[in-house]
Amino acid sequence: xxxxxxxxxxxxxxxxxxxxxxxxxxxxxxxxxxxxxxxxxxxxxxxxxxxxxxxxxxxxxxxxxxxxxxxxxxxxxxxxxxxxxxxxxxxxxxxxxxxxxxxxxxxxxxxxxxxxxxxxxxxxxxxxxxxxxxxxxxxxxxxxxxxxxxxxxxxxxxxxxxxxxxxxxxxxxxxxxxxxxxxxxxxxxxxxxxxxxxxxxxxxxxxxxxxxxxxxxxxxxxxxxxxxxxxxxxxxxxxxxxxx
Ligand code: PGA
Numbered sequence: 001x002x003x004x005x006x007x008x009x010x011x012x013x014x015x016x017x018x019x020x021x022x023x024x025x026x027x028x029x030x031x032x033x034x035x036x037x038x039x040x041x042x043x044x045x046x047x048x049x050x051x052x053x054x055x056x057x058x059x060x061x062x063x064x065x066x067x068x069x070x071x072x073x074x075x076x077x078x079x080x081x082x083x084x085x086x087x088x089x090x091x092x093x094x095x096x097x098x099x100x101x102x103x104x105x106x107x108x109x110x111x112x113x114x115x116x117x118x119x120x121x122x123x124x125x126x127x128x129x130x131x132x133x134x135x136x137x138x139x140x141x142x143x144x145x146x147x148x149x150x151x152x153x154x155x156x157x158x159x160x161x162x163x164x165x166x167x168x169x170x171x172x173x174x175x176x177x178x179x180x181x182x183x184x185x186x187x188x189x190x191x192x193x194x195x196x197x198x199x200x201x202x203x204x205x206x207x208x209x210x211x212x213x214x215x216x217x218x219x220x221x222x223x224x225x226x227x228x229x230x231x232x233x234x235x236x237x238x239x240x241x242x243x244x
Contacts, residue, residue, distance in 0.1 A: 013042030033126030065101040066140040070178035102180040129190035137218035141181035150183030
């Protein structure tokens, strides 16, 4: 695993966006694996700025998002569909029909998981996958104890995950209890992965990722099974390593 320790969130976001831009310039038909949550917001802001200043062309790019809440319509402001449009898709020239996100509001969630994994195989795997990490080590919404071989599936969210995400909702009770997520096996199909972590809140998870065992209790540790992973961390999230 390559590790880059950046000064702060700003530098982390700039570095992450430069990975995306480099990939898209190298191959204008790239498939990007995208994440939601607080961490990639700065990255997407930078991508939009570079798009505006340099005119990077996203018209041939496709994207696959990691996950979506169950029960939220794609026009719901709390949905990840909405998040992606608000923070990225509406501001660059990616084609709507080239963007893929699981549908969390459907009669048959099981069929939706199969359909989505099929899309990953058809248009993917991502040339570059962006990941965040949960305090409990989750990647996508793969909570502790998820099989490293898992494909897209439905997950019961841990209370701690719902609490962490409650900041995006009016109240904790509004946070959905389930989500559809690409599995760990689906994520590991990506050709290259960058995992972003920022802030003291993530320091324990980064320590465990780098110094703990590889096991299904800590989903991000599966990344040790992939040979093209770069960890982009700021000093705050790396602080427990530097103190060793
Ligand atoms: P965050 O979430 O970026 O909002 O901290 C990361 C995650 O839970 O995967």
